[in-house]
Amino acid sequence: MNALFSVTADAAAPGVLDAGLDLVSLLLILAGALLCLTAAIGLLRFRDVPTRLHAATKxxxxxLILICLAVALSLRSWPVVAFLVPVVLIQLATAPLSAHMVGRQAYRNGTVAQRDLxxxxxxxxRETPPAAGG
Known part of the structure; x- marks a missing residue:
């Protein structure tokens, strides 16, 4: 009777592990969605360019990283992970770069309040344009 009981207990362990991973992925998706929602609200509510850039990037x-991690945990597949890793890396590379470019252009246009710097x-x-050569 003990041998039969140990076999059923071992068979139940993967179900518990799957349920735990599904719960963790649910929590990660909720946290990621809340962060994306706060970013969207920040873009609408903040007044100046630097604070909007902060809301748009951080x-x-x-x-996005939390949602990608949740998808990888939920699907439990190496091809999915191999697809999500470049997505995260490209996002990590392009978000700061685009924020820098937008902030630099806002500074050049004069839409950044000088008193706040x-x-x-x-x-x-600003005194000598970069293309002026001197």
Missing amino acids: PQVLG VVDELAES
Whole structure:
């Protein structure tokens, strides 16, 4: 009777592990969705370019990473992981770059309030345009 009981207990363990991984993936999707929602609300509610850029990059990227991790845990497949890793890496590479470019252009256009800047490292570049040669 003990041998039969141990076999059924071992067979039940993968079901418990699957349920636990599904619960973790559910929590990760909820956390990722909340972070993406806060990013969207931040884009609508914040007034100036630097704070909007912060809202567009930081929580949105973390939310995407959490959602990708949840999908990988939920599907439990190596091809899915191999697909999601480049998605996350490309997002990590492009979000800061695009935010930098938008922030730089906002500074050049004068839409960034100069009084709000603590340190203005680009003040010299406003005096002499980069293409002027001197």
